[in-house]
Amino acid sequence: MAVFITFEGLDGAGKGTQLKLLLEYLKQKGVPHIFTREPGGTPMAERIRGIVLDPAHAGMSVISEALLFAAARADHVNNVIRPALESGQNVICDRYVDSSMVYQAFAGGLPLEFVAGINEMATGGLKPHRTIMLDIPPEVARSRRGVNGPDRIEEMDEWYHEQVRQGYLELAAAEPRRFKVIDASGSVEQVQERIRMLVDEVLPRR
Ligand code: T5A
Numbered sequence: 001m002a003v004f005i006t007f008e009g010l011d012g013a014g015k016g017t018q019l020k021l022l023l024e025y026l027k028q029k030g031v032p033h034i035f036t037r038e039p040g041g042t043p044m045a046e047r048i049r050g051i052v053l054d055p056a057h058a059g060m061s062v063i064s065e066a067l068l069f070a071a072a073r074a075d076h077v078n079n080v081i082r083p084a085l086e087s088g089q090n091v092i093c094d095r096y097v098d099s100s101m102v103y104q105a106f107a108g109g110l111p112l113e114f115v116a117g118i119n120e121m122a123t124g125g126l127k128p129h130r131t132i133m134l135d136i137p138p139e140v141a142r143s144r145r146g147v148n149g150p151d152r153i154e155e156m157d158e159w160y161h162e163q164v165r166q167g168y169l170e171l172a173a174a175e176p177r178r179f180k181v182i183d184a185s186g187s188v189e190q191v192q193e194r195i196r197m198l199v200d201e202v203l204p205r206r
Contacts, residue, residue: 002032002085003202004126006096008168009134010161011154012145013184014191015094018134021192022092022199031203034084037094038073041080045072053151060152062108066115069100074122082126090203097123098131098171098179103153106167107160127178130202132195133168134184 007015019035026033039049051057052068073096084091097119105115136144138161145154172179182194 001204002088002090003129003204004081004085004091004093005199005202006093006098006128006131007134008095008098008102008131009184010136010138010141010164011151012141012143013134013136014144014188015134017188018184018192018195019092019094021188022195025192025196026090026092026199031090032088033090033092034080035092035094036076036080038076038096038099039069040072041076041093042072044075048072053153055150055152055155057152058155062104062110065108066100066104066110066118069104070118070122073097073100073119077123077126082124093128096128096131098133098168101171102164102167106170107156107163129178130198131179132198133172133179133181134191135165135168135181136184138162138165140185 007019009015023033023035038045039052040046048068048071052060052065052072081091081093100115100119101112104110105112138158141161142158169181172181180198182191182198184191
């Protein structure tokens with residue numbers, strides 16, 4: 001059976017850097033996989049990504065955010081993630097439902113049950129086998145963030161990003177077998193080594 005592995009963390013935690021290295025590793029090992037991301041992964045979901053992250057939409061309410069992320073996710077799960085898993089491809093995904101739980105509920109203030117409920121509908125209850133969160137303090141994440149100018153959510157204040165981090169740690173404590181937290185303040189190589197161990201643990205034996 002193929003596995004579904006998701007990556008989480010604050011903006012700038014280093015997911016992009018680490019995922020690139022992980023994908024090279026999986027390719028070298030000959031592990032069948034696809035890589036995808038949220039928000040996005042299908043043409044429709046990529047268009048929603050453009051809307052929801054656009055700094056021009058500064059006044060967007062958190063409820064609109066939650067519904068847009070869930071709408072994008074429903075399309076992504078139905079058209080990319082489930083078909084890949086059913087055809088035996090392991091799925092590596094940059095962000096998933098946990099991002100909505102921490103950004104829109106823990107930090108955004110929506111009730112946790114509401115965000116969990118719309119995502120249950122959107123995904124048909126599909127959960128990752130493993131989630132790896134790259135953990136760094138918000139100030140380190142901010143200092144690492146891109147040169148391309150912040151998106152709408154990156155522009156939120158330090159308090160917001162601290163709530164996101166605390167939300168992740170609570171989710172990890174509630175589901176320790178699925179949800180692993182890695183200290184991402186180490187070197188790129190150290191973090192990658194830990195990621196590979198956690199991924200190898202859940203990959204199907206061949
Ligand atoms: N969102 C998303 C929600 O609110 N709800 C949802 O349901 C979903 C799905 C998406 C945004 O949408 C929000 C969350 C996000 O705000 P995104 O465009 O997908 O955002 O981007 P991010 O996930 O935020 O990723 P970024 O590209 O901003 O950052 P990364 O990928 O975490 O970091 P990366 O690898 O680009 O690294 C940043 C810099 O740090 C350096 C890198 O070289 C790079 O310069 N770096 C290191 N430096 C020192 N030591 C290390 N170990 C380093 N690792 C990386």
